[in-house]
Amino acid sequence: MEKLSEPSVEAGAEAQQRCFRVIANARAGTVLETGAENFVRRIEAAFADEGCRAEIELLPPRQLQERLRAAIGDKTVIPVIAGGDGTVNGALPVLLECPRPVGILPLGTVNVLGRDLGLLGTIEERIAAICQGEPVAMDLGSINGRPFHSISGMGFFSLMAREREHARRRFPFSRTIAFAFAATRSILFTRPIRIEMEIGGDQRQVEADAVLVTVNEFDGADWRRSRLDGGRLEVHILDTGGLLSRAKAALSMLTGSWRTSRNLVSLTAEAVTLTRRDKRRGHVTFDGEVERRAGSLEYRLLPAALQVIAARRAEI
Template identity: 30%
Template sequence: MNHSQEPPAPPASLKPARITVLLNAKAGARNKEIIQQRLQALCQARAIEPEIHLLRRGDAIFWAARQAQRAGSDLVVAGGGDGTINAAATALIGTGTTLGVLPLGTFNYFARNLGIPLDLEAAVDVLFTGRPQTVSVGEVNGRNFLNTSSIGLHSRILAEGERVKARFGRRRWVAAISTVVTLFKRHRYLRLRFGLGPDASTEKILLAFLTISQAQIGQFDPRAAGCLDTGRMCLYLMHPVGRWGMLRLTLSALFRRLHQVDGLELRCIDEAWLDTPRHSLRVTLDGEIVSLAPPLHYRLLPDALSVMTPAEPHDSENG
């Protein structure tokens, strides 16, 4: 008797991976209907028929991503800025479903951090030729962030920036001018308590800025790599400064020399507890502003999210 087994016959047809694409109609300045048509053509050229949704509300991204994951999509793709990517990622954290990224926003820090190209066709190519990579995610009081979170002055800068961009458009120069103008307004300081128990300390600060993104902070402060490369978070605390101090901060940011700013302290942390007598705090998460009740508990979730990244290193700065 011949016990050797015949190799299984190949299937008559290979079913392509199930892909769901979620486009934020309001992200960036480009026409999303045109992008939707281009995306459809690029996928069809690869014999893939994606399910594409053009969504106009930020909360709809999260629920659509969760529904796609539960329906069995192999790849859930988010097209928009960092806030859009955050919403989709939050729905996929811990599920094993891979997130695809189409960077269509203003700054696209998450895509830059992973080397995902900013050109649409090249980014689509990554969806089909790339490799899944697990990345760590930040968390504060159950809310996630992929790049940064902050309280204080940075939240006010973003709130004012949204008001200005609604009038003049979502462009980088608009955001830059709005930031400079906001910096020189009067600001209230926060009294923050750091830590729990008898070892906790209280300090007066203008802002607390926490980042896990080398792409966003590394270009401004070479010290950041020492934190981020060891799997920790960078916590920046800005202590009280006058108008001249604010001017020095602005110039240092323009010339990418934050490490030379007096009054700007860097702490490398694994987790942090931040408390204040206030009933709620405006907290930014990847550029989106939410209200959270203190104390704020920041921590890192290692390898919590699977993301499709380029198989080969790519210089995302040049598209």
């Protein structure tokens, strides 16, 4: 595997000469919990412990893209985006402009992408993994041209994402209570959606509680991918089965048994188009972020679209 290049450093130079520029979301949960000044000191110290330098820019979300683009344009630094899955999602249009590997420092609650990159443990352990990591090329997906890195969907799963955000603010002291609250409201208030689906050249009409599209295959209780470069999208359709079906789906997501659910159908493709038959605007999730969208959703695979620094191979 190709080793991570060191920008503007002559061959044989020591690792401590590398400089990372960390563009961090000031509203990330970890930042708010730690406090801005303590967070910056902790990040600087963690990079220093690995023999690296770090320039930290702690910014509100609206300024992240501009400063990230500036970091990418500075070839003397290795750019790092720091935040949760939603922050990384918002940064993807800029990250795709970078011709060299970029770092991702997970600071969110779920950190789906961070886990898949092998960036686990404490902040210090994640930073050590970035400093010691190697570049991998990973697939992305797109929805009507907008990129996403892991998961998108509508229906039950979209409502779960919205309710989870509300629950996290209401119950910041317990993720278990927040999940239970979000799951209960989603089970009670989900309404079936009617979808026209075009996948693999076939067309079908679907009535479902949820449709979820993932970049490559997820599995298990912690929703992990064995491959980041599998070269396909996976489409999951949760059949309409009422409250009991949705309750079982929520429980199976928590226990990791969701793939064996009798109410779930999974298909693979490089492209899929979903169109709501009622033509109304509906909520759609993008890596945990939620928007209202109308019209057809054209999902496409972007193979090996992004080079990222990882603590694991693209295939394990």
